[in-house]
Amino acid sequence: MNLTRRQVLLLLPAAAAAWEFVKAGTPDQAPNYNMDEHWWGMLLDITKCIGCGSCVRACATENDVPDGYFRTWVEQYHREDWHIEAPVVSSPDGGKNGFPPGKVAGGKNFFVPKMCNHCVDSPCTQVCPVGATYHTADGVVLVDYEYCLGCRYCIQACPYGCRFFHPTKHTADKCTLCYHRISKGLTTACCENCPTGARQLADLKNPKDPIHEFLKTHTVQVLKPHLATGSKMFYNGLDGSVR
Amino acid sequence: MSGRFKDSAHLIRVAAVFLLGAVVFVALRAAVIPKSFGQFGPYRGKALLEMQARPVKFAGHDVCEGCHPDVAETKAKGVHAHVNCETCHGAQAKHADDPATVKPVLPEVAKLCVRCHSENIAKPNGFPQVNAAEHSGGQDCKTCHQPHSPGFGSGGKK
Numbered sequence: 001m002n003l004t005r006r007q008v009l010l011l012l013p014a015a016a017a018a019w020e021f022v023k024a025g026t027p028d029q030a031p032n033y034n035m036d037e038h039w040w041g042m043l044l045d046i047t048k049c050i051g052c053g054s055c056v057r058a059c060a061t062e063n064d065v066p067d068g069y070f071r072t073w074v075e076q077y078h079r080e081d082w083h084i085e086a087p088v089v090s091s092p093d094g095g096k097n098g099f100p101p102g103k104v105a106g107g108k109n110f111f112v113p114k115m116c117n118h119c120v121d122s123p124c125t126q127v128c129p130v131g132a133t134y135h136t137a138d139g140v141v142l143v144d145y146e147y148c149l150g151c152r153y154c155i156q157a158c159p160y161g162c163r164f165f166h167p168t169k170h171t172a173d174k175c176t177l178c179y180h181r182i183s184k185g186l187t188t189a190c191c192e193n194c195p196t197g198a199r200q201l202a203d204l205k206n207p208k209d210p211i212h213e214f215l216k217t218h219t220v221q222v223l224k225p226h227l228a229t230g231s232k233m234f235y236n237g238l239d240g241s242v243r
Numbered sequence: 244m245s246g247r248f249k250d251s252a253h254l255i256r257v258a259a260v261f262l263l264g265a266v267v268f269v270a271l272r273a274a275v276i277p278k279s280f281g282q283f284g285p286y287r288g289k290a291l292l293e294m295q296a297r298p299v300k301f302a303g304h305d306v307c308e309g310c311h312p313d314v315a316e317t318k319a320k321g322v323h324a325h326v327n328c329e330t331c332h333g334a335q336a337k338h339a340d341d342p343a344t345v346k347p348v349l350p351e352v353a354k355l356c357v358r359c360h361s362e363n364i365a366k367p368n369g370f371p372q373v374n375a376a377e378h379s380g381g382q383d384c385k386t387c388h389q390p391h392s393p394g395f396g397s398g399g400k401k
Contacts, residue, residue, distance in 0.1 A: 109365035132288035
């Protein structure tokens with residue numbers, strides 16, 4: 001077979017059209033928010049949490065979280081003084097309606113608010129077979145609900161149990177760190193509605209954020225540090241019994 | 244010399260098939276990958292923009308205080324200074340967008356107060372907690388405590 005000039009001339013425009021198709025990924029206009037200027041985390045102060053459940057209710061309202069599922073929840077811990085390995089944990093309806101007075105007396109008792117840790121090296125992102133879970137440049141882990149197949153690998157992979165399978169969207173779902181709020185200059189719904197300041201959104205790239213002084217002067221811990229997930233949820237006053 | 248290249252037509256045919264395959268691959272790949280992929284990183288840029296575009300339901304206390312400076316002032320002097328408006332009044336972004344038609348419903352004080360102030364052993368030391376039934380004897384909290392600045396005897400005041 002010899003390629004004639006005619007054949008080559010026919011092939012070239014086809015190739016050119018294909019190339020245009022490849023280059024067609026022109027980005028939409030950038031939003032009025034520069035994500036390179038932020039690096040989001042949160043401070044959760046165990047010594048201030050009163051277990052009122054305002055954060056859980058606010059989150060459910062803001063994000064239309066279905067009943068019985070939680071993007072954030074509160075746990076009540078009880079442990080005998082030396083029994084650090086065996087705490088008794090309860091979280092009736094995620095703490096949404098607060099906690100009953102409780103019959104246990106003695107020991108150590110406290111509340112622990114929990115949510116997605118927005119890990120730097122998040123296990124959920126690593127296991128997703130279709131790349132539906134991703135890291136934004138400002139340190140938030142998000143789910144692309146159109147890409148998500150609903151295979152639930154991420155739900156099993158999250159060591160903090162922060163993900164759930166959405167009953168109507170049929171995709172994985174989790175805390176977005178109220179990305180629609182923080183990108184508009186607001187704080188998250190849980191932080192906005194925490195009456196005691198036990199939850200505070202922190203911009204780790206902002207040198208004026210009070211988080212820096214707090215981290216220097218307090219004993220702050222992340223959950224399950226041995227897993228090296230790079231969690232950005234900083235707990236003040238975290239007890240060793242918290243899992 | 245001529246013997247060496249006499250079967251070169253085979254090669255051209257293979258090359259043509261390969262080239263066609265490559266073009267089909269590139270075209271298919273371009274058709275399948277969303278245009279916004281890679282806009283901000285290795286993910287669909289539109290997914291992020293959709294996330295950003297979701298409407299806000301809690302307006303934020305700065306917005307509330309813009310129109311209700313009197314309440315903000317009362318609150319700032321009392322122990323509820325750090326309790327934001329919507330913690331008790333609920334999500335009010337719709338009211339903030341259209342204050343004339345969307346009116347917030349006043350919260351039920353009896354239910355609200357105990358959410359934070361009912362006794363529980365796990366609450367931090369020093370946080371004011373009561374057994375509501377014993378404490379008030381069935382009276383409404385508002386009788387004695389004004390929610391915006393709830394020091395004792397503040398009830399009834401605006």
